[in-house]
Amino acid sequence: MFRRSWRHAAATAAVLLALGSVTACGDDSSDSEDLSENRAGAMENYAVGTQFKATEPLSFSVLYNNHPNYPLKEDWLFWTELQSRTNVSLEKVAVPLSDYNQKRSLLIGAGDAPLLIPKTYPPDVHAYVSSGAILPVSDYLDLMPNFKDKIEKWNLKAEMDTLRQQDGKFYLLPGLHEKPWHEYSLAVRTDILEELNLQVPKTWDEVYTMLKAMKAAYPDVYPFSDRFSQPNPAGNLLNMLAVSYGLQGAGWNFQHVTWNDQAQQFEYTGATEQYKQMLQYLNKLVSEKLLDPESFTQTDDLARQKLANSKSFVISSNAQTLVNDYRPDLAATNPKAKITKIPLPIGPAGEINPASRLENGMMISSKARDSKNFVAMMQFVDWLWYSDEGQEFAKWGVEGTTFVKDATGKKTLAPDVDMIGLNPGAPKHLQKDFGFGNGVFAYGGKPELVQAFFSPEEQEFQQVMNARAPKSPPPPYPLNDEEREQVSLWETPLKDHVYQATLQFVLGQRDFAEWDAYVAELKSKNMDAYLELVNEAHKRYQEKN
Amino acid sequence: MVTVDTAERSSESAPRPRRRGIQETRGYRVFRVVNGIVLTLVVVVTLYPFVNIVARSLSDEAYIIAGKVNLVPRGFTLETYQLLMSDPLFWTNYRNTVFYTVTATVISIVMTTCYAYVLSKKQLKGRGALVGIAVFTMFFTGGLIPNYVLVTSLCLKNSVWAIALPNAINVFNLLVMKAFFESLPTELEEAAAVDGLNTYGILLRIVLPLSKAIVATMVLFYAVAFWNSWFAAFLYMDRQELWPVTVYLRNLIAGATGAENVGAITEANEVQAEATLKAVTIVLTTLPILLVYPFVQRYFVRGIMLGAVKG
Numbered sequence: 001m002f003r004r005s006w007r008h009a010a011a012t013a014a015v016l017l018a019l020g021s022v023t024a025c026g027d028d029s030s031d032s033e034d035l036s037e038n039r040a041g042a043m044e045n046y047a048v049g050t051q052f053k054a055t056e057p058l059s060f061s062v063l064y065n066n067h068p069n070y071p072l073k074e075d076w077l078f079w080t081e082l083q084s085r086t087n088v089s090l091e092k093v094a095v096p097l098s099d100y101n102q103k104r105s106l107l108i109g110a111g112d113a114p115l116l117i118p119k120t121y122p123p124d125v126h127a128y129v130s131s132g133a134i135l136p137v138s139d140y141l142d143l144m145p146n147f148k149d150k151i152e153k154w155n156l157k158a159e160m161d162t163l164r165q166q167d168g169k170f171y172l173l174p175g176l177h178e179k180p181w182h183e184y185s186l187a188v189r190t191d192i193l194e195e196l197n198l199q200v201p202k203t204w205d206e207v208y209t210m211l212k213a214m215k216a217a218y219p220d221v222y223p224f225s226d227r228f229s230q231p232n233p234a235g236n237l238l239n240m241l242a243v244s245y246g247l248q249g250a251g252w253n254f255q256h257v258t259w260n261d262q263a264q265q266f267e268y269t270g271a272t273e274q275y276k277q278m279l280q281y282l283n284k285l286v287s288e289k290l291l292d293p294e295s296f297t298q299t300d301d302l303a304r305q306k307l308a309n310s311k312s313f314v315i316s317s318n319a320q321t322l323v324n325d326y327r328p329d330l331a332a333t334n335p336k337a338k339i340t341k342i343p344l345p346i347g348p349a350g351e352i353n354p355a356s357r358l359e360n361g362m363m364i365s366s367k368a369r370d371s372k373n374f375v376a377m378m379q380f381v382d383w384l385w386y387s388d389e390g391q392e393f394a395k396w397g398v399e400g401t402t403f404v405k406d407a408t409g410k411k412t413l414a415p416d417v418d419m420i421g422l423n424p425g426a427p428k429h430l431q432k433d434f435g436f437g438n439g440v441f442a443y444g445g446k447p448e449l450v451q452a453f454f455s456p457e458e459q460e461f462q463q464v465m466n467a468r469a470p471k472s473p474p475p476p477y478p479l480n481d482e483e484r485e486q487v488s489l490w491e492t493p494l495k496d497h498v499y500q501a502t503l504q505f506v507l508g509q510r511d512f513a514e515w516d517a518y519v520a521e522l523k524s525k526n527m528d529a530y531l532e533l534v535n536e537a538h539k540r541y542q543e544k545n
Numbered sequence: 546m547v548t549v550d551t552a553e554r555s556s557e558s559a560p561r562p563r564r565r566g567i568q569e570t571r572g573y574r575v576f577r578v579v580n581g582i583v584l585t586l587v588v589v590v591t592l593y594p595f596v597n598i599v600a601r602s603l604s605d606e607a608y609i610i611a612g613k614v615n616l617v618p619r620g621f622t623l624e625t626y627q628l629l630m631s632d633p634l635f636w637t638n639y640r641n642t643v644f645y646t647v648t649a650t651v652i653s654i655v656m657t658t659c660y661a662y663v664l665s666k667k668q669l670k671g672r673g674a675l676v677g678i679a680v681f682t683m684f685f686t687g688g689l690i691p692n693y694v695l696v697t698s699l700c701l702k703n704s705v706w707a708i709a710l711p712n713a714i715n716v717f718n719l720l721v722m723k724a725f726f727e728s729l730p731t732e733l734e735e736a737a738a739v740d741g742l743n744t745y746g747i748l749l750r751i752v753l754p755l756s757k758a759i760v761a762t763m764v765l766f767y768a769v770a771f772w773n774s775w776f777a778a779f780l781y782m783d784r785q786e787l788w789p790v791t792v793y794l795r796n797l798i799a800g801a802t803g804a805e806n807v808g809a810i811t812e813a814n815e816v817q818a819e820a821t822l823k824a825v826t827i828v829l830t831t832l833p834i835l836l837v838y839p840f841v842q843r844y845f846v847r848g849i850m851l852g853a854v855k856g
Contacts, residue, residue, distance in 0.1 A: 066785055066796065067800055068793075068796045068797040068799070068800035069800050071632075071634055071785060072785055093783045094783060094784055094785045095783075096779060096785075096788070096792055096793075096795065096796035096799070097796055097799050097800055098792075098795045098796045098798070098799030098800075099779055099795075099799075103779065103780070106689060106690060106693055106780065109689075109690045110690050110693045110694050110697065111694075112693070112694075112697060328607070329607075332607065
């Protein structure tokens with residue numbers, strides 16, 4: 001009895017293993033460039049400016065990130081209009097937004113993924129490349145004229161190169177922005193500025209002078225008390241400073257390496273001279289009691305309370321926190337108070353816009369390559385996500401129904417359609433009732449499109465930021481699987497040590513005379529090996545391309 | 546009634562009729578006092594978070610952010626409740642939860658009872674192996690992807706079976722039930738057999754009627770587990786109208802706190818929702834199952850006692 005059941009269990013296990021290995025390998029799709037078998041439904045002369053319409057009704061499966069604010073509805077105008085324009089219908093696999101990434105991994109791992117997998121962030125792609133389940137889309141860009149056109153017109157080649165994997169191909173069709181979209185900066189109490197006869201600071205040095213003047217007038221407050229300190233200390237403040245000092249990123253956007261253009265190699269961000277300078281700047285703010293030392297540890301709520309009770313005048317902000325947090329808080333405690341988000345202060349790196357021009361985007365299952373409708377699918381993706389018409393359709397909807405154009409071509413929402421409170425009291429909602437402005441289909445594009453539903457104030461902020469030069473992306477250094485694993489083992493101890501030392505230096509618990517000792521500590525945590533590996537990978541990439 | 550003497554000395558405890566003449570020992574009285582204090586503390590400690598959550602769910606966002614909500618709601622508002630309950634999807638998903646819980650619990654009870662009853666028979670050959678198979682699954686599982694592949698290839702996806710069948714037998718519950726059945730006197734079953742009942746008759750007419758306590762306990766265990774579960778539904782349900790309410794609410798919280806809306810300004814009612822949503826969620830999902838508790842509790846206590854004290 002026992003033996004038989006054991007054998008049974010073993011057989012079951014073997015079947016499961018076999019299943020697992022079958023799905024893990026996937027099918028080796030032919031590498032040949034011959035697409036003649038895959039053209040069913042495709043257009044013959046599809047190009048930029050062409051309205052894509054499949055020559056026969058087609059249907060593609062898509063992973064759908066279901067946002068609770070506009071849950072999926074089958075009767076959305078988006079679906080019917082999409083079908084009548086393109087002859088394509090989409091089969092949605094609805095996944096709750098809360099656990100989208102987990103389900104995506106599961107479906108890809110089980111070989112059960114839909115053909116189109118949108119809403120994927122660039123670093124997430126690495127995990128799937130070696131499985132072979134994802135299509136190297138860079139091989140098929142010729143099928144996507146609009147995508148190629150935007151890369152060229154907006155000069156995005158360098159950005160695209162950062163997506164390349166070890167084989168020199170990229171596996172993600174990212175969201176493309178013409179202009180970088182930077183959101184975070186400092187919010188400043190402008191009524192205090194007026195009271196003290198101060199200008200809005202343009203540089204970090206002027207921020208210092210402003211804080212000093214505020215301190216002189218209000219000696220018992222810390223003029224600057226920051227939030228966004230959990231889980232990482234001063235996540236936003238450190239990042240803003242780092243990019244202003246020409247580094248790749250710090251704080252909540254911690255980047256281990258920064259490209260040094262002069263030396264033509266990568267440096268360890270936390271050990272650079274610029275990082276030291278920005279810590280010295282922060283140390284100056286703390287030691288002169290301009291920056292609340294609790295900024296590095298306190299909760300967001302505490303920082304908000306200090307601002308609301310005029311215990312501080314400056315705080316990190318984005319468009320939402322300004323309108324949803326600070327203004328209502330202040331309105332309750334101090335009706336005369338005025339607060340604005342100022343343009344990102346400028347540092348030694350000059351007038352740059354640090355945001356990336358790539359956004360989350362779409363992966364395509366490699367099994368799609370074997371479909372007879374493959375070409376039509378790529379054309380469809382190209383039209384909906386990357387053509388001007390497709391982007392406008394996904395964001396604004398149908399002219400006359402959801403939006404109207406005036407004589408100059410400026411679009412406004414139809415009077416009976418609401419979106420983020422632009423037409424309060426309107427009976428219908430662009431996202432909830434029509435399915436447009438949907439995060440799965442509408443992102444990226446020209447600034448007017450990206451900022452279509454921004455408040456006038458935020459549009460003004462973006463205008464200032466857009467006038468600055470986009471930051472050039474670092475050169476690519478694609479790692480292979482073993483290297484990636486090795487690197488991830490080194491990263492955590494290095495990062496922890498940088499965070500720890502950052503706090504010590506800024507709060508004055510460690511003297512800057514000990515900087516070299518700190519760098520030596522980083523070396524003992526494999527910093528040099530890390531850099532060598534990254535620089536090696538970069539060289540390898542350069543030789544290949 | 547009690548003597549004046551005793552009433553004074555045991556004033557801390559509730560006055561109860563006691564037999565005259567039997568004096569409580571000093572140690573016992575101390576024990577009662579300490580016991581009373583400790584249990585009161587336990588009640589306070591367990592009740593406080595719940596009352597706090599209920600208060601939060603009824604409070605205005607500003608007071609919650611300021612950390613001013615304690616036991617009484619401040620700035621009373623039902624906005625979040627209204628927002629949630631006006632969504633038809635919420636009710637669809639709530640109905641799913643009830644349906645999944647009832648179906649899965651019934652299946653689980655039948656399967657667990659059958660397996661446990663068989664295992665409780667000492668004369669069964671290979672009993673050790675059967676127990677071993679069950680216990681093996683407590684320590685080793687197939688893993689996420691093989692499970693998913695199995696369920697998918699059995700075409701269970703998008704149906705209640707994907708939730709009910711893979712989790713039908715909880716090994717811990719199985720062992721508790723087995724212990725209970727083992728404790729029933731074999732003489733009873735032998736007598737029933739002599740009177741002409743077959744195996745199924747014995748189970749249905751003799752054993753089960755005597756096992757109401759343990760069955761009720763198992764119903765409670767399984768029902769609570771299925772009520773709270775969201776992961777299986779998240780894995781196997783590809784359409785939102787099939788989700789249980791747990792997935793719905795989990796998604797709602799993620800949407801309210803996520804960064805999806807960056808750059809845009811969220812609507813005022815969604816801001817309110819964000820602050821109180823978690824509290825409202827907890828209230829709405831725990832309340833129904835809490836209401837079931839009192840009805841099952843008398844069996845629950847007896848069930849645990851019967852399983853443990855018999856010897």
